[in-house]
Amino acid sequence: MAITFYHSPNSTSECTNAVFAELEYSHGAPLCERVNLSLEKGDTRTPSYLKNVNPSGHVPAIVHDGVPIWESSAIAMYLGETFGEKYQLYPALGPRRGEAMKWIIWANITIAEAGTRFMDSTGMGSPLPGREGGKGPADVERAKNDLKKWIEILDGALEGKEFLLGEEYSLADTHVWTFMRWMTFMKVDMSEVGNVRGWMGRVGERPALKKLLQ
Numbered sequence: 738m739a740i741t742f743y744h745s746p747n748s749t750s751e752c753t754n755a756v757f758a759e760l761e762y763s764h765g766a767p768l769c770e771r772v773n774l775s776l777e778k779g780d781t782r783t784p785s786y787l788k789n790v791n792p793s794g795h796v797p798a799i800v801h802d803g804v805p806i807w808e809s810s811a812i813a814m815y816l817g818e819t820f821g822e823k824y825q826l827y828p829a830l831g832p833r834r835g836e837a838m839k840w841i842i843w844a845n846i847t848i849a850e851a852g853t854r855f856m857d858s859t860g861m862g863s864p865l866p867g868r869e870g871g872k873g874p875a876d877v878e879r880a881k882n883d884l885k886k887w888i889e890i891l892d893g894a895l896e897g898k899e900f901l902l903g904e905e906y907s908l909a910d911t912h913v914w915t916f917m918r919w920m921t922f923m924k925v926d927m928s929e930v931g932n933v934r935g936w937m938g939r940v941g942e943r944p945a946l947k948k949l950l951q
């Protein structure tokens with residue numbers, strides 16, 4: 738069973754990197770071969786990458802036994818099902834599994850949409866192809882308000898809980914945490930979401946993630 742993971746530091750593929758870090762910590766050995774790509778140099782836009790790995794030209798992507806799998810949410814759920822259940826890092830089939838999937842997809846669709854608008858409208862957007870960046874103050878305000886609304890939902894869901902699914906940590910925490918770290922890099926105001934701050938601290942204290950961030 739061979740997995741190749743296509744990664745670029747400080748990009749969306751940090752989600753997958755964190756998921757692998759948790760799994761590999763429990764597994765006690767690498768689960769994949771990491772290939773580091775440079776987005777600036779266009780490594781994800783080569784004919785070979787587009788043909789064999791990800792036609793969208795994005796990281797993260799994994800190729801497992803010759804099968805390309807892309808989209809960080811799909812990868813998190815796939816790795817959770819394939820390896821995570823065994824290490825109590827992903828729920829068994831059933832409503833808890835559905836809950837984990839809900840948070841993973843929510844981060845990718847809802848948080849990322851507003852986060853990307855915030856990044857672009859504030860001019861923090863990356864200079865990659867197709868990114869315009871720098872829009873007006875009204876766009877910044879709208880994106881900021883949307884993020885506040887979504888992060889408050891996360892805060893409410895964490896009320897009285899250690900982790901997203903309750904007492905048990907799961908890869909849904911890992912995945913959503915990487916999106917919240919992106920929020921802190923963008924200096925999104927977290928002063929009023931104490932549950933999120935506490936949870937970020939607990940997740941960041943996980944040995945696997947501490948090691949990853951060293």
Ligand SMILES: N[C@@H](CCC(=O)N[C@@H](CS)C(=O)NCC(=O)O)C(=O)O
Nearest residue numbers: 748749776794795796797808809865
């Ligand atoms: N929805 C995708 C987003 C992936 C994505 O946008 N990746 C960016 C980096 S953050 C990328 O690879 N960009 C390279 C490029 O556009 O050339 C996912 O979650 O996997």
